[in-house]
Amino acid sequence: MKKLIMTLGLALLIAGCNATTPSKPMSLKEQYEAKLAATQAAVEKAASVEGEWRDIRWKKSKKKYLPSAIKAAEAGDYEKALKLLDIAEFQAKMGYQQAMAEKNAGPHLYGM
Amino acid sequence: MKKIVTLLLSAGLVATATQAFSSPQEDLQKFRTYFEQKFPGMKLDDFGNGSYALDESKRIQWESMEEFPPYDEFVDKGREIWEKPFKNGKSFASCFGSDPSKVRVKYPHWDSKTQQVVTLEGDINKCLKENGEKPFGWKKGPIAWLSAFFGYEARGQKINVKIPNDPKALEAYEHGRHFFYAKRGQLNMACADCHVKYPGHFIRGNLLSTALGQTTHFPVYRAKWAKKSKDGDGMGTLHRRYGGCNKQVRARPFKAQSKVYRDLEFFHQYMSNGLTINAPGYRE
Numbered sequence: 001m002k003k004l005i006m007t008l009g010l011a012l013l014i015a016g017c018n019a020t021t022p023s024k025p026m027s028l029k030e031q032y033e034a035k036l037a038a039t040q041a042a043v044e045k046a047a048s049v050e051g052e053w054r055d056i057r058w059k060k061s062k063k064k065y066l067p068s069a070i071k072a073a074e075a076g077d078y079e080k081a082l083k084l085l086d087i088a089e090f091q092a093k094m095g096y097q098q099a100m101a102e103k104n105a106g107p108h109l110y111g112m
Numbered sequence: 113m114k115k116i117v118t119l120l121l122s123a124g125l126v127a128t129a130t131q132a133f134s135s136p137q138e139d140l141q142k143f144r145t146y147f148e149q150k151f152p153g154m155k156l157d158d159f160g161n162g163s164y165a166l167d168e169s170k171r172i173q174w175e176s177m178e179e180f181p182p183y184d185e186f187v188d189k190g191r192e193i194w195e196k197p198f199k200n201g202k203s204f205a206s207c208f209g210s211d212p213s214k215v216r217v218k219y220p221h222w223d224s225k226t227q228q229v230v231t232l233e234g235d236i237n238k239c240l241k242e243n244g245e246k247p248f249g250w251k252k253g254p255i256a257w258l259s260a261f262f263g264y265e266a267r268g269q270k271i272n273v274k275i276p277n278d279p280k281a282l283e284a285y286e287h288g289r290h291f292f293y294a295k296r297g298q299l300n301m302a303c304a305d306c307h308v309k310y311p312g313h314f315i316r317g318n319l320l321s322t323a324l325g326q327t328t329h330f331p332v333y334r335a336k337w338a339k340k341s342k343d344g345d346g347m348g349t350l351h352r353r354y355g356g357c358n359k360q361v362r363a364r365p366f367k368a369q370s371k372v373y374r375d376l377e378f379f380h381q382y383m384s385n386g387l388t389i390n391a392p393g394y395r396e
Contacts, residue, residue, distance in 0.1 A: 047364075050291070050296075050366075050372060051296065052363070052364040053297055053298050053362055053363055053364060054297060054298070054358075054359055054362040054363055054364050054365075055298070055362065056364070057364075058364045058365070061364075091298070094298075095296075098295065098296065098300065099294070099296070101295075102294035102295055102296070102302075105290060105293040105294035105295065105302065106289065106290065106293050107134075107139060107142060107143065107289070107293060107304075109293065110146075110293065110304050110308045110309060111146060112139075112142040112143060112145075112146050
C-alpha cells in the first residue's frame with residue numbers, strides 16, 4: 001500500500017513536471033510581466049474591499065513594493081523586481097483575505 | 113475540527129443576524145453603557161478629554177497647556193477667514209448663515225438629495241467653489257482653522273448627529289460602523305481594538321483614549337503635527353487623524369473626505385452624541 005502511494009506520488013510528480021515545463025522556459029522578463037499583471041489584479045481586488053495594506057503602493061510609504069518592482073524592472077533588474085512583486089502580491093492577497101474574514105465585524109465582538 | 117469551524121461560523125451568522133437589526137439608537141446605548149462600565153464614575157463629558165481623562169499626571173500637564181492654548185492663534189485665523197469677503201462680495205455667511213455658533217452642531221449630516229454624508233469640511237470647500245474661490249486643502253491649514261473657529265464658537269453645545277430612518281443613510285452608518293470594527297492592515301487591528309478594547313492602556317508610549325468622546329474637540333492642535341510643520345501649525349482635521357490611525361496599523365489610509373471616512377465620521381460622531389463640544393483641543 002505504502003509503496004503504491006509512493007509510486008503514484010512519483011508518477012504524479014513526473015507528470016506534473018512535464019505538464020508545467022514548457023518547451024522553452026519563460027525568460028525573466030516574461031515571468032516579471034506575468035507576475036506584474038497578477039499582482040496588479042490582486043491589489044485592485046484588495047482595494048475593492050477596502051483591504052489594501054500600507055506598503056504596497058501608497059505614495060507616502062517608504063517601501064512601495066509595487067512601484068519599486070516596476071522601477072527595478074525598468075532598470076533591467078528582473079530578479080529584484082520579482083522578489084518585490086512576491087511581497088506585494090502576498091500582501092494584497094492577505095489584505096483581501098483579511099477583509100473577507102472581517103465581513104461580520106461589529107460591536108457584538110467587543111462585548112456590546 | 114470541522115465541527116468547531118461550523119460552530120464558529122454559525123455563531124458568526126447569528127451575530128450578523130442580530131447585527132442587522134440593531135438600530136443606531138440601540139448601538140449608541142450599548143456603546144455608552146460599555147464605556148460607563150469600563151470607567152465607572154467618570155463623568156460623560158470627561159470622555160471628551162481623551163487620554164487626559166485617564167491619567168492624572170498627564171491631565172495636570174495638559175491643563176497647564178490649556179491655560180495658554182497654542183491653538184488660539186489658529187482660531188483667530190479662522191475668524192479672519194470667516195469675516196473676509198470673497199471676490200464676488202459674498203462670504204462664508206452666505207453658505208452657513210450669519211451666526212457662526214450655529215454651524216458645527218449641524219455636522220455631519222445626511223443629505224437626502226445627494227444621498228451622502230456631508231461634513232463641515234466638505235461644505236467649507238463646497239462654499240468656496242460655489243463662489244468661484246479656490247478650495248482649501250483637506251487636512252490642515254485654512255480648512256482646519258475655519259473648522260476650529262466654528263468649533264470654538266460652538267463650545268458648550270452638544271454633539272447631535274441624526275441618522276434618519278432612510279435605507280441609504282442607514283447603509284452609510286453601517287458602512288462606517290463596519291469600518292470601525294473591522295481589523296485591517298498588516299498589524300490586523302481595528303479602531304475598536306485600540307479605542308474600545310484597550311483604552312487606558314499604553315501602546316508604544318501612547319495612552320489610548322476611548323472612542324466615546326473622541327470627536328468633541330476636533331479639529332485638534334497636536335504638538336506632533338506642530339513639530340512636523342514649518343511654521344508650528346499643529347492644526348489638523350478629524351480625517352487627518354483617521355489617516356494617521358490607519359497608517360499605524362500599516363493599512364493604506366484613505367483620502368480625507370473620501371466616502372469611507374465620511375461614513376466613518378457619521379458613525380463615530382454619532383457615538384458621541386450628547387457630549388459637549390470643546391473644540392479645538394490640544395493633544396500631544
